[in-house]
Amino acid sequence: xxxxxxxxxxxxxxxxxxxxxxxxxxxxxxxxxxxxxxxxxxxxxxxxxxxxxxxxxxxxxxxxxxxxxxxxxxxxxxxxxxxxxxxxxxxxxxxxxxxxxxxxxxxxxxxxxxx
Numbered sequence: 001x002x003x004x005x006x007x008x009x010x011x012x013x014x015x016x017x018x019x020x021x022x023x024x025x026x027x028x029x030x031x032x033x034x035x036x037x038x039x040x041x042x043x044x045x046x047x048x049x050x051x052x053x054x055x056x057x058x059x060x061x062x063x064x065x066x067x068x069x070x071x072x073x074x075x076x077x078x079x080x081x082x083x084x085x086x087x088x089x090x091x092x093x094x095x096x097x098x099x100x101x102x103x104x105x106x107x108x109x110x111x112x113x114x115x
Contacts (some may be wrong), residue, residue, distance in 0.1 A: 003070035007037040024111045028104035035096035042089040044068045049082040 015030035023029065044067035051057065051064040061077050063069040072085060 001071070001073055003041065003067055006070075007034070011037070025104055025107045028100055028107055031096055031100040031103045035093065035100050038089065038093040038096050041067065041071060042086070042093045045071065045082070045086040045089045048072075049079075049086040052079050052082050 011030050011033050014033060015026045018029055019026040044065050048064045048068035052061055061079070063072055063077065068085075071089075072081070
């Protein structure tokens, strides 16, 4: 949960700063930053999920990296939870990867209309 809140704070702050700096595309840059953070989460959660599938490596079940820990927290660890988090991270990453060029096109059209 800390990862999500931290990323949200970073992206919103950057979007406000970029907009105040006079950029024509602050929302697409924010969407691109969100895509980067979501890809980082996807990689960390996928590593955590695949690590949990190998019982000989671990003594029980655990979170294998800090980013996954920041996302998952301390409660209810299971392979099903790790898989669900990994799948949702994939959906969110795809969403932001599709949103970024769409936002860029919308901002470009909007700036062309107002110029």
